[in-house]
Amino acid sequence: MYETIGQQVEVLVAFMRDRVLPLSFRWNNKKYSINNVNLAYYDREGRKKCYHYSVTSDGSCFKLSFDTESNQWFLQEAFYAA
């Protein structure tokens, strides 16, 4: 049910007081509005820090990652509810 994507995407985010909130992203020429951020976490690969967001958009769930070294967003996974 999980599909690995691993593609660079454009993400619109809001910088809140103490957190970054992804609002929408564009993938395959389609805009996905984010209804909810279910989980936000980060990890390190050496010095590089990467933030991960598990988000819901309508009937699907996605995992977005922000690479702080390259300043790029990636769509890592997609999950389509049956």
Add this chain to the structure above:
Amino acid sequence: MQLKRIILHLDMDSFFATVEQQANPFLRGKPIVVSGKEGSRSVIVASSREAKKWGIKTAMLPREAKKLCPTLIFVEPDGVKYEYLSRKFIEILKLYTDKVQVFSIDEAFLDLTGFVADFNGAREIALEIKRKYKNELGDWISCSVGIAGNKLLAKLASDLEKPDGLVIIDEKNKEQILDKIKLTDFCGIGRQLEKRLDALGINSVSKLKDYPLHNLINEFGNVAGHRLHDMSFGIDFDPVVSYLNEYEPKSVSRAYTLPRNTWEIEEILAVLMHLCEKAGRELRRKKLSAKTLIFYLRYADFSHGGARKTLPRYVNDSFEIYQIGECLLKKINLKKPVRLIGLWLTNLSPSSQQIPLWREERKKQKLIPFLDKINDIYGELTIKPAFLLKLKRLRKKVGGFKVKD
């Protein structure tokens, strides 16, 4: 005057599976397991509350689990998520006291003796922690809390009402609870010990209580005999060891299950090299060295083999550990295909700064910290032995999750 001890045990409910359900709301309320892919050779790492109702347990094979629950959903483990949330889980506890003992990736003890007046005060703190978890970790995530006068009973209490439970064991209800639990409900009594106790006619807490102490000592030795006797009365003097004064680790280990069984010694050695690199890095990070090296193999039929060696000196150089393993494993005449390769380094001691006698060794000793530094900055295995380049199938992350750095 000795203060009455107030101990909390906190246990995240079905941790890995719940974290996956937190990340993906479409998995909530459904039977899910964290495991390799359906039909893979890995075992069930964790199951959701819903899956547990179907009788699915940790370490079960995926095909056995699927037989029990045809609608079961398999989710691959994501250690990064679990490690992050585990760190948050502990960080929240540290807001209350420095007497926090990390018991595993999803369990901790808290000693609130002197911080709160009584069990009711502890109950208020427990409820506040639960609220904080909901707010900061996620609304689907819950923990069960046990409160008692010692670690044994606090852990027992946290298991009594799951999920999201809060149970206090005090002098009023202790006897009643001890009378109705099974021996294996105690932390420290596993299947093997249960069998040995059963052979002595001890199959309940009350029978353990009645069994003469000197007979227990004869059977299990002085320490375990006393421990079992105390358990039956709910007595435990074990302190909560603060994370600030944690014991040194007794061993460092790594293991890897191959994607398919193999007879090829080259493949086994390449995996071993990887494991040595990981374990060696961990030893050096903790400024430790090992004297006893155990290299083990699990065969296709789940029987075991391998070799161990205790050295006259302490080592923490990954390549040196590998060379010893290579020498030992090459002597083994494989009669069955290998399923898992493991490495266990024990007999640990703080690393000494002794300067090696030989020039080559001195050069190597100087080089290793630089190699470690490169991997610290750019990520694990950025710089690695050329031998590992041949190994394409091995996952980058091997051998369990870290509880903390």
